[in-house]
Amino acid sequence: MRTLYQRLRSKKLQQYCFKIIIQSFFIFCLLAFNFSYSQIDSTLLKRVSRDTVKQGMNMDAVYNRPFLGLGKSPVSIGGYMEANWQHIGTNGVSEGHQFQFRRMTLFVASGIGKRIKFLSEIELEEGGKELGIEFAAIDFEFHSLLNLRGGIIMNPIGAFNQNHDGPKWEFTDRPISATQLLPATWSNTGFGLYGKQYSKNWMFGYELYLSGGFDNSIIANTQNKTFLPEAKKNPERFEEIASGLPLFTGKMAVKNKKIGELGLSYMGGVYNTFQEDGIVLDEKRRVDVFAIDFNSTLPKLNTFITAEWVNIFVQVPTTYTQQFGNRQQGGFIDIVQPVLRRKMLGWEKAVLNIACRFEYVDWNVGTFKSTGGNIGDQLWSVMPAISFRPNVQTVFRFNYRYMQQKDILNNPPSLTGGFIAGLSTYF
């Protein structure tokens, strides 16, 4: 007979319990609101609306979200959802029509006390198949230039990782470089400092964190390539670091209100389990990520441009196969042009945009030792789009993707194309 403790060690059961706890938590929150204020005029529910398309800096994205405040309660809640239809084919083979509930995310924020606040973000993906805490951190403000954040933090690498809410984007899919090169919504348990300073048109911000990080799976996975997102599958990463050494993430960003925002970020550390129980098993191997991001709105035209580029360096054992690359790179650029901004279909401040995203990802930069030829394992994609925003918090999107992907040997590429339509909204 297994003890209850042993049963709880079963991963499936743990995940199930986790789900139940999270669901219970939200039901409790909703009921608490309901019971506490059931006699109160519903107009007391205040929507703290924000223009989430335009914002301060990328580092503010976590708090730059619309919340539903309740009277004088210090707790605000909110969230967003994304749902799509798509019909995509690769080399003439398609899985047909697909309806996808990509994700629903719930936020709970509260002002705990003077200059102390808390925010959590819990995401349910693919209809509840995946459930995870993406962010749950407490912030202490000592000065605008010195804040302490601790908990589950979003590592500030590039811009998209922190600023990933679906309703903010004109495209149905997240950038490939932000999901297949870097892990999407990469968060870890950690602590760090951040701060901001304003001066007329200029803003400066920084973030410095030590957190949990990657593990051996980035070079030992069924993707058959060096694949940083694989580390997200490790549920232990919120409890222990595979290498025993923290991952450092740092970012500096500068913004001029008339020009745009430029961010430089770095994330690095030892990823492999090089020792266990005091016994050295392997050499220390590092992963180092450098990213640059930029966004700007062109004057007069109001064209919004946002771009991000990432370079990744991974120490792969020399005894290993070149299937797993030691250098990766990729990025994207989005160009969004508002073409109509007026009352449409009864919505007062509706906006119709045309947009296009260009993407490139190379999972294995280098040449074959055996032939000197270039290693492939890369893709590029172009994604024209039309989006309609009845308000700043809701977007209808219609995209077409055309993508060419080459295998590791640089053989003729597989061609992918198809339409994706969807909607995303804060609630």
Added chain:
Amino acid sequence: MKKISIAFILSLVVLLGAESCSKLEPTLPKNADLLDGSVDGLSSSENQQFLSGDKAFNDLVFTPETGLGPLFVATSCGSCHTGDGKGHPFTELTRFGQSDSNGNSFLAQGGPQLQHRAIPGYTPENLPTGATFSKLIAPVITGLGFLESVSDADILAMADPNDANSDGISGVPNWVSLPSYISPSAGAITQNGKYIHRFGKKASSYNLFHQTVKAYSQDIGITSLYEPHDTYSGLESDPEVSSQIIQNVVFYLHTLKAPVQRNIDDADVIQGKQIFVNIGCVSCHKESLTTSYSPIAAISNKVFHPYTDLLLHDMGESLNDGYTEGGALSYEWRTAPLWGLGLAKNSQGGELFLLHDGRAKSIEGALNYHGGEAVVARTNFFNLSDTDRKKLVKFLESL
């Protein structure tokens, strides 16, 4: 009312667009331009097993957690056999330790295959001093079910060990003992307890099952019920791949379609084929073979065109690496099937890497290495006019 009309029209446009959207997606390449795909005429259950095998062959990537290595050459079947076509030197493997038909004298030192890669924390093998070796790149794997279904009697009928017809060609089968887990096929012919092997560059594998089990063990370091010994420790371990997966992969290999010849009506291709016959290439690269009975109806009793005789031939000193397998001599190689040759670039990264180790970068280059029994055909080829040579190459590229 106007708002409702616009919204309705927009919705209708989107729905109608959705219905016809597949027309704006990339189209399927022509069947003849692809090597992968199943043979026509499989039943529903056979198609299901083909898909299971396809998944295991191409998508099942092994990691240290699922048994990879610790010494290995590649992490999955598909790593070496991209698109089911010819392999690339990036995944070449090295076999060593046997210089004659008396067996491998380096088995205790890691033979017959060098596992030159290792998972973190392990040291890969190095070539032992004094061991002769051959580097081998992966062959095209389409149509293998047809080759397996050729009867031993048909292979023997093509053999001419004593060159009785005095054409300078003396092909012989590779007679090798069977491992305990292989059952001889129906109609198998024996000689001194040994059986005709037909797969591999030296024809040292009996059938696709034998080849698959060996590849899991020697290439990926994956133990099975049939090859339970770990290549690193030499110790018996639990199976790291199920017998069902092996059966599915074998079925997949069995039912991959035969490559389809292209441009068959092109005048140069037709003339090139005639030149191929005239200069004696067909003495070894037999155009047509016939399958015997197979439980898979789609490949049973069929005539097909692989351009091989499945026999070993003396290929001369320039292709003698000093290494061999089974009963073959070090200068003997099994006639490589030429089907799929024209699509080789599509699986070799846009270049050509021909012959057993990819040393030839062109068809002419490969012909130039032909010696031994093939020296007459090679001489005839280089005596052709430029025009005729180009026609012959064009024919080979149509295969």
